[in-house]
Amino acid sequence: MQKEKCAHTWQMVNVTPCFIITEKCYHCGKISTYFSTGHNPPMEEYREGEHYWNFMESAQSIHFDLKCTKCNMLVKFDELLGVKMCTGCDENCEANTLLKKLEPERTWVYIAFGCLPVNEKKQLSKEKISILEEYFNQRRKSSKSRIKVISHEIVSNIEDCYAEVIKDVDMLSLTLPEK
Amino acid sequence: MAEELKLNLNLKRIKKVLKADVIQGKGLLSTKISGVYASDLVSDVLAYSKSGSVLLTGLCTKQVAISAYLSLFKAIIFIRGKRPNKEILEFAEEKNMIILLTENDMFEACVKIANADSNSISKFVKLIESSEKKNTSVHKFHIDGQDFSNSGLLSTQIKSILQNIGYEPYLIKRVSISAYEGEMNVVMHAKEANLTLNANEKEIQIIINDRGKGIPDIEQAMQAGYSTATEDQRALGFGSGMGLPNIKKNSDELKITSEVGKGTKVEMKFYVIQE
Amino acid sequence: MKLQEIIDKVGLKKLTNVEVRNVQGVFISDMLSDVMTNAKSGNLWLTVQTHKNTVSAANLINLAAIVVTHGKEVPQETIDLANRFYVIILGSDLSTYELVSKLIGIGLKP
Ligand SMILES: [Zn+2]
Ligand SMILES: [Zn+2]
Numbered sequence: 001m002q003k004e005k006c007a008h009t010w011q012m013v014n015v016t017p018c019f020i021i022t023e024k025c026y027h028c029g030k031i032s033t034y035f036s037t038g039h040n041p042p043m044e045e046y047r048e049g050e051h052y053w054n055f056m057e058s059a060q061s062i063h064f065d066l067k068c069t070k071c072n073m074l075v076k077f078d079e080l081l082g083v084k085m086c087t088g089c090d091e092n093c094e095a096n097t098l099l100k101k102l103e104p105e106r107t108w109v110y111i112a113f114g115c116l117p118v119n120e121k122k123q124l125s126k127e128k129i130s131i132l133e134e135y136f137n138q139r140r141k142s143s144k145s146r147i148k149v150i151s152h153e154i155v156s157n158i159e160d161c162y163a164e165v166i167k168d169v170d171m172l173s174l175t176l177p178e179k
Numbered sequence: 180m181a182e183e184l185k186l187n188l189n190l191k192r193i194k195k196v197l198k199a200d201v202i203q204g205k206g207l208l209s210t211k212i213s214g215v216y217a218s219d220l221v222s223d224v225l226a227y228s229k230s231g232s233v234l235l236t237g238l239c240t241k242q243v244a245i246s247a248y249l250s251l252f253k254a255i256i257f258i259r260g261k262r263p264n265k266e267i268l269e270f271a272e273e274k275n276m277i278i279l280l281t282e283n284d285m286f287e288a289c290v291k292i293a294n295a296d297s298n299s300i301s302k303f304v305k306l307i308e309s310s311e312k313k314n315t316s317v318h319k320f321h322i323d324g325q326d327f328s329n330s331g332l333l334s335t336q337i338k339s340i341l342q343n344i345g346y347e348p349y350l351i352k353r354v355s356i357s358a359y360e361g362e363m364n365v366v367m368h369a370k371e372a373n374l375t376l377n378a379n380e381k382e383i384q385i386i387i388n389d390r391g392k393g394i395p396d397i398e399q400a401m402q403a404g405y406s407t408a409t410e411d412q413r414a415l416g417f418g419s420g421m422g423l424p425n426i427k428k429n430s431d432e433l434k435i436t437s438e439v440g441k442g443t444k445v446e447m448k449f450y451v452i453q454e
Numbered sequence: 455m456k457l458q459e460i461i462d463k464v465g466l467k468k469l470t471n472v473e474v475r476n477v478q479g480v481f482i483s484d485m486l487s488d489v490m491t492n493a494k495s496g497n498l499w500l501t502v503q504t505h506k507n508t509v510s511a512a513n514l515i516n517l518a519a520i521v522v523t524h525g526k527e528v529p530q531e532t533i534d535l536a537n538r539f540y541v542i543i544l545g546s547d548l549s550t551y552e553l554v555s556k557l558i559g560i561g562l563k564p
Contacts, residue, residue, distance in 0.1 A: 012491060015491050017487065043324065043325035044325075060485070060487060061487050062487040062490065062491055064491070083490075083514065084507075084510060085507075085509070085510035085513060085514065085539075087535065087538075106540065108513055108514075108539065110514060136514060136515075139494075139495055139515060139516070140495050140515075140516040141495050141496075142495070142496075143495060143516045145516065145540075147514060163510075164506050164507040164509065164510035164535070165507060165510070166486045166487070166489075166490055166507060166510050166511045166514065167486060167487065167507070168485050168486050168487055214551075215551045216549065216550075216551065217482060217549075217550040217551050217554075218484055218502060218550065219483060219484035219485045219488070220484045220502055220503070223484070223502050223524070235551075237483060237485065237488060238484075238485065259492075284481075284482070284492070284564075285481075285482035285483060286479075286480045286481060286482045286500075286554065286564055287564040289482065289550070289551050289554035289555075290554060290558055290563070290564055292551075293551065293554055293555040293558060294558070
């Protein structure tokens with residue numbers, strides 16, 4: 001006997017404010033990104049394996065998991081650093097091809113990105129990406145337009161991608177707006 | 180200097196309509212409020228000019244408390260059940276600020292206050308500043324780079340010193356904001372720095388001498404939005420502007436000298452206008 | 455309530471192209487992470503944020519429109535991006551709090 005499959009209804013849970021920290025290794029040029037719950041990133045260069053990381057930037061964001069309100073299934077999103085909207089910044093990128101194809105029906109491509117460097121840190125699975133897509137589309141309810149969530153692995157060069165990241169930069173800066 | 184305060188509400192009434200908890204400043208609830216400001220942006224909080232207002236915010240960081248204090252807010256209301264940490268509470272206690280917590284979201288909170296507001300009678304009152312004695316004073320401070328937990332505190336100390344001397348509030352605000360930006364620049368970009376505050380009857384001067392990376396192109400750094408982030412971090416969406424343009428906007432004179440690899444010297448002056 | 459009705463009654467400036475939409479509720483925040491967590495599809499979003507990535511957040515959650523308060527100037531690149539993704543941006547010279555008073559006046563409720 002096969003169990004009846006749950007048509008999950010996802011809800012955002014375990015929402016934790018945090019900082020996305022960006023560091024760069026000047027020896028190999030690689031960029032490292034990760035979550036931090038405090039605002040005390042290591043400011044001095046430090047060594048990790050073959051890398052010498054230097055602090056570059058921090059931005060406020062959130063970490064969250066998804067939970068089904070019907071069957072209570074919990075899906076952890078520890079590998080998800082954030083989502084960004086593909087704006088078609090690179091003609092030769094597959095994300096752009098997808099956007100061009102889906103744009104007429106108002107389906108928008110969002111890139112779920114994990115921690116950098118891509119091949120040195122655990123990345124989101126295909127299943128989790130489709131759950132994320134399901135979640136955001138459930139939130140759009142009645143809307144005819146849809147969201148397509150893709151993995152950053154599809155992006156031809158994630159370090160050169162100008163997609164619009166959903167995060168809060170400069171929340172601590174005091175730059176006065178122009179009068 | 181006289182400033183007009185419009186009285187619409189007091190905090191007791193706000194506490195009631197928001198079903199808010201007062202977690203700091205219980206004894207100060209009869210304080211009159213001159214305005215309501217809803218924002219999560221530290222920069223906007225600082226740009227707000229009506230003193231004695233109440234700030235509604237969902238951003239629960241010490242920088243918000245500091246900027247609210249620098250902008251002469253009387254109270255902060257944290258929305259949607261956000262709870263400030265001990266540090267923020269201690270800061271508020273020290274500065275005589277009132278902190279309230281509400282479960283309402285920003286829209287609900289604004290609606291409830293606005294409804295209460297229209298029921299109340301508006302009056303005008305004059306606040307007269309009593310500040311005649313001005314002495315010359317020199318203070319020296321040390322700033323540690325990367326010390327995020329204490330960042331922003333020095334500017335509040337400077338503010339207190341200037342208040343004790345008795346300068347005009349708007350001048351104090353300009354100096355404190357500039358000092359904050361200078362301090363944050365050191366915390367974010369330098370190893371350490373010395374700050375000298377020189378305040379007399381004619382002018383207030385702040386000199387920050389840091390040991391750090393230095394600024395290769397000062398003209399570029401003075402442009403709003405200039406960032407130290409490289410192209411590839413910009414691609415990732417990271418890169419924040421430095422505070423130098425803000426210091427320029429707030430000061431009457433600004434001189435920056437820098438040696439790459441050694442450090443930067445920022446000298447700012449604020450004129451004291453005599454009546 | 456129809457978006458056009460709100461625009462007319464409150465006197466909002468159209469900074470992008472505008473199409474027919476229904477507004478369901480109001481959301482106020484200047485934090486994109488907050489929008490991603492708490493905003494609801496069809497909300498009218500009041501904010502002082504004008505960065506391009508507001509378009510990214512508004513589009514993801516399917517917000518009815520962004521209203522930039524305090525008369526803040528919205529950069530052209532934000533407007534261009536919004537037009538491409540059918541995100542509507544409106545402007546108001548009022549403060550967020552003052553605008554809320556007006557919205558209550560025309561019948562919008564939490
Ligand atoms: Zn389920
Ligand atoms: Zn390396």
